[in-house]
Each structure stands twice: as C-alpha cells, then as structure tokens.
Amino acid sequence: MHDVARVAGVSIKTVSNVVNDYPYVRDDTRRRVQEAIAKLSYRPNVSARGLRSGRTGVIALAVPALRENYFAEMADHIIRLADTRGVGVVVEQTGGHRDAEILAISGGRRRLTDGLLLSPVNLGQLDVDMLDVDYPLVLLGDRIFNGPTDHVAIHNTAAARAGVEHLLSLGRRRIAILGGSDDDPAQPSSASLRLAGYREALAAAGVPEDPALIRPLLHWTRDAGSEAVHALVAEGVAFDGLFALNDTLALGALRGLAREGVTVPDDVAVLGFDNIDEARFSVPSLSSVDAGKEQIAETALDLLLERISEKGPRKDPRTVQPAFSVVARESTGFGGGDV
Template identity: 45%
Template sequence: MAASVKDVAARAGVSPKTVSNVVHNRPKVAPETRLRVQAAMAELGYQPNLTARSLRSGRTGLLTLAIPNIAAPYFAELAHLVIEAAAARDYTVLIEETEGLRAREVDVLNGVPPRLSDGTVISPLALNADDVRDFAPRGPIVLLGERIGDGPADHVAVDNEAVARDATAHVVGLGRRRVAAVGYQDDPLAGTSQLRYRGFCTALRDAGLEVPAPVAVDTYEWSDGAAAVDALLQRETVPDALVCFNDELAIGAMRRLSELGYSVPGDVAVIGIDDIPEARHMIPSLSTVAPDKGVLAATVVDRLLERIDGAAEGPRDVVIPHRLVVRESTRGRRPLAVTAAPAAGERA
C-alpha cells in the first residue's frame, strides 16, 4: 500500500500540514524540519498524488520549462532561476530539453502526457506561428525569446538588436575599426541571430564603418567560435575586434586566438553576450552584455501564473533590461611599436 501524507508525518514527527508545505516547497518550513520530512518521504517511498490534487484544485502545481539545451551555461543558469522563482510561488518546474527540434517542441506544447502541468514556458527554435496558435486554446503558454508571428502567447525577451548594437558600439568606442561578427546564422527562423546581426550592422554603419561579410555558424557552442576565428583569419583584412553573439562563441574564439599566438585584447578585442558564470573567470575575463536573468525568470513565471489564473488580457510583449559589463577582454590594447631615434654616431 502506498504511503500517505499521514504516514510521512508520523515518521517525521510533524503535522500533515508541515508535510504538505514540504511537498509544495513552501518557504515557511525550517531547514532541519524540511530535511527530516524529505528523509521520511524517501524512506517510505512517498509520491505526491498529483491526480487527487488536480481533482481538488483543478491544478497540478507543476509548470513546464522547455529549453533547447540544458547543458548550455545560459540555459542551465536560467532554468535554476526559473525553478527558484516558481518555488517562491509554490510551484514545481518540470524541465524538458528539446534540442531545438520542432517535433519535440510541438510535443512539449501538446503535453507528454497531456495536461501534466498547468502551463508552459518554452524557448523555441523551430516552432512556427501556427504551432503556437493551435496550442494556445489548450493551455497557458509564455514564449521565452523571439516572438513567433502575431499569435496569442505572451512573449518575454531581451532586446536582442539593442544588445548587439551596444556590444558593437563598445568596441568601436575603443578605437577598433575592423570589427567582425561571430554568430550569424543564415536561417530566417534563427530570430536571435538575425536580430543581433541587425544590431551589429547598425552600430557599424552609425560609426561610418564597413560591415564585413559575415561568417556563418551552425550552433552557438565553443567549437563554432573557434571555427569562425579560423575563417576570419584567412581574410585579407584581419579583424581587430570580435562581437560574439553569445559568451560560448566568445570563449571558443578567445581560446583559438590564444592558440594561434594572438593577444586578447592587444591584437583582437572580444566581447560576448549573456554574462554566463564562466565569463568572469576566463583569462582574460570576458566583456559581455548581461540581460537581467533574475528579472527574466521572475517575469516569465509571473506572466504564466497570470495566464493560469485567468487574470491576463491579450498577449503581451515584455522587454527585459540589459547592461554592458566591461572586463579584461576589451580593456586597453597593446601600444604601437615605437622605433627609437639612433644615438649620435650610430647608423639608422
């Protein structure tokens, strides 16, 4: 026979209400009590009865967060923050990894199994407007990232065009004139890449600088940053600054530059986007543009809960603030070599 809340309460020496508070991850439980209840749950093999809870309240107390790659530093940090934000509101988060594949993104929207959670936050790479429109009547949804068409879902994102424009303006302001982008993707569905490239181009044109032909990347991983450096260094005009469309690309690019004997920032200044934890621990530390990920996580959870409660009216777009973080990879540059004048009696 399955263990009940009363069984767990008796084993832990607490009230059934305290067990309920632990199950719902409410903050009002003392840490030592929470550990004792969790130990009792593990010993008894207790599993919350989500079906009964759903029948009583019409809700499961679960939210789904669907992201392309849980191993990517940006998404790993964001998932952690979403879990924290949901726990503060008495919700538990289920993580789904889609790998950016449309079939898996559609499965998440449809629910596997259906109606397992009360609502979904999804960071889509392959969904189209019809997918979102078809799903919307079946459950609350918030899009994390670029808007997909003019559908009915709420949309929360950083201003990707402004982010790249600010990153580019920063290196231009340092006197860099041969600025290249790392992160361009020649795919109309790659909304983040397209917007960041537009911001990059705008900043160069505003400064009266030439926009070099882009080097396309397949993904936003370390290896793609290194490969882009190899391609850029084959050009007649070698860049003196790289604007990378995420920090992973930037770190991969810096590693490859170092392997080839280039100094960062002496020969090439490098800036990324996202401010992942690794950025501040690199040598040199990586300059980047940081979206306010705490605000981002709290906002997507709040917007989704408003949808679940029926308190939201119409789709809304929310833009999250960002800031420039200047570190060693764009600070200063190696001074130009100066040839001393020959001393008297010496030949030049």
C-alpha cells in the first residue's frame, strides 16, 4: 500500500479509501490510484485487514462429503446466499471422520474465518462440550442436541412419519424401510429418529411392525439401496411400499426393483427423503420428503452472520427446525406437487 501511494502521489489513507470503495474520492485521484494498483499488481492482504477489523469476511462450512447430493446442494445454496451478503465461504470435507470433525472445530484454520457451519456425523451427544468455542458456530443436523451453539435441525421423526403416512394412505401395508437402525438413545441419529417416525405411523394406523422389513445399512448409497432390495426379494419378504431414509438410497432401490422385475409404483410404491434435485429426473420420478433443505441453509447462514456481528455477551443458543412436506411424484403414483 505504501508503494501504491508513492507511485500514485497520494497518501496511504487515500489508497485505503480507493481499495475500500469509499465514495468521496475525486475521479482523477481514484484513477491514479487504480493505475498504480494495476502497475504494481497490488492485492489487499485479507489477513492483515482481518487483524485490524477483527473479521475476514469469510466463513467456513464443514460437511461430510460433497459427492453426496444433499450436502452439495446445501453447500451451493449457502455459497450463493453468502455471496449476496458479501461473505465468502470456505468448504471443508470431513469425510464423516471423527478426527476431521474435531479438526474442523479446533484447527488453526479457524483463525482465517469469522465463523463455522458444521454438519457432524461421528461427533455425538457425548461430545457436546467440544462445541463450547470462542467463535461463532452453528450446528447442522441431528447428532448433538441442547448444546451451547445455535442449531438448525430437521424434524426427522415427524417428517418420516408424514412420509410413511403418505404410503399408508395409498393402501400400502407392507412397507420396507432402508437405513433405519436402533441407535443408543443417548446418541440419536437421523437413522434412529426417522425409524421412530416410521414406527409411529405404523402404530397409529394399526399396522403390525415386521422386523424383516427394517433394513439397517452402514452406508446410504445407491449400491446399498439396490443391494437391499435384492436381499428383500431373494429372502422372499413381501413388501408393497418402500421408504428409503435418503434419496440416494431410494434411487438405488429404484434401479434394484427394475432389475428384479418389480414395477414402481404398481407393485411397490417408493419414497425417499431429502428431495434432492435428481429426484425430479429419475424414471419414474421419485417421491420424497422435503425436510426444508433451502430453508435450513438460509436459516443457518443468517444465524451465523448474526452471531458474527453480535456485540456484548453471547445470547442463549437457539434451535430452529424448518417446516417439511411430502413431495409426491410418479414413484408413489402422482405426477408432482406437494401432499
């Protein structure tokens, strides 16, 4: 900046005013400074500016994996929204590994950002004390509740119940569930919370639960969905409905059912969870529970930016759960729209 000021024949303050787009700079002075900047290939030092202001204008987003459509779409939405607010986003992939999630919280990179949006997979309720940090942090997902940070969560149980109720309303009574598992109640997860919603819907409808229809899966991938369907058919388990706990599993199940000669939705009605963009383009198009992904992204970003600009003592943590809906498409016998 000293060099730019010397070449342009102005003060350092004037260079700073031009760099920061201060409006009250004469046109000829602004032009001289801009020419000097171009000549010297000057770039503002973001770290140095952060030291002066206490902010970098950059936030971090830590997600398990961008190859998963849900997280890719959420990251895209957060990045685009942040841009409209003049904020940059650094995206980190944890791979769902515990060490990587701890590093995302406590690593040295946090000094380069103003705050963190974190979606953990292997950190759980017993790790709640790790979230008591000295910088703005907003938690995403359903692994830790009642922590010291703002939290944007999904109505997992209620949303899953609504999805199963949709299948029941079609007259389906043998509903398989892919991905559900009974986790330790002290360490809830999306799998256990959504399984609880499945059970609530069956109980309310007076439909007996059949353990053969509950298929816990270690990975929620297309391959896992396809293989689970193959196993159901090979074992001779009768089912006329299928609820996959994410859309990726459901898309794999659609492929597996086609391979087994099972017609969707005539033989089996299929429902996913997340309402990713790809669900609209599968054949048949996939019905899905929309848990409010875009609202989750916007709410989490707004909470974080509010914390970053907060002055005085830290306010009490808040938990927000956006609204959900069931989007019915061809895989449950509909052309589209919300149920």
